[in-house]
Amino acid sequence: MNYPLKCAFKINEAVHMFWSGELTYLGLYGLCEQSSLSLTGLAEFWRLSALRLRCNASRMINYHNTRGAQLQDETCIQPLVEIPTNITLENVWQLFDIALIIELQIDRHLKSVCEIAKIHNDPETEDYIAACFLHRQTRTIKYIKNHLTSLRSMEDPHLYDRLVMRPLVSQMCEHIAVKKTALVEEAGILNVHGISASELLRKILPIGRKTVSEYQGAQPDGVSE
Template identity: 35%
Template structure:
């Protein structure tokens, strides 16, 4: 046997003995002393069950909110309401929540999480037909988005308590700040609607230009057929720049980026 072979053999023997010694210590260590939430051969924090369950709940909440927004969209397209600007706004909100849900699900599965299949129902009760109005629907939208923010904050705190830095960073940077801006957008629309002369004026002169700008920012340049067919489309395009100049650019960009896969 050459000197190199001797050295290699001794080195291998030492490494094997050391690994076996560490393994024996681990096996005889009391289970209560092991931190299973932070153990990983790669040094990456494992996925705490508490965070996994809350992420599951948030994904389902996104999809429930998406479904509710689609019902609100349908209400605004009816002849009794006929608020096509609000209809398109709720349509965008539905797409936003569906997209956020899919993005979060991708993160969830990349961490090894399992999606729990449940029946998705709307997240908030719809008002009776006689009580349906654009203002009422906007208040519902605010309540839904606020509930989502509260759930995000719960996950944020849980992730920190479990030392799950990956989930903490994802929720903080990808969801919580844009969600706060979304609430501001809805709140501003509610205030503007209350201050306007009537629903038709606000729908045509504010909501439609706002929606048009969001579509432009995500690169589509056009709305759904029911919106495009509106005879007031020319006025909408002309008013877009003057209306959106009053809105916070960061909020608009946050809304638009949430719609992109």
């Protein structure tokens, strides 16, 4: 099926938007790592959010290539949202405001890709974006809103970081590690090297963190999958 030029252009824009969002999340990661905040769970959450957008960009590029197009990457990548410099523990919730802006911008663009694809009779692109991105994007926006509301209502950001963000990040790392392990095991690599999936999982996961189950009662609704 023909790949309309306007669809290819919108896909190209989406890739750059993912990259810009990744850069913004890495900026938020750096802020939370500073000694003035020292929110290690939240910092890791932003790092994983950056990784998510990088993976989304890679998936989009792969689709772009399968349709016979090449990525145009001549533009200089800038943060999608300006990264603030005046964040303190009292207003750290504003970082979730920034995250919400990022995800809403991406959501609007993905929906515009679907609209353009529909106008130009490209059901393959429309179905791909809807199936692989839009549902997850809606869920991500919901999670960000939940965090924003919960953090604003909590007086101690370090408590929120310890009771919510750290176990959430641990759960996210477990999910990533399990998926990686399954892929490696499926390829038959583990048996060759004499290592089990569970052993590899322990090597990948962070050491010294409490299990997610110890904190599940402290997580706000909608935070965990």
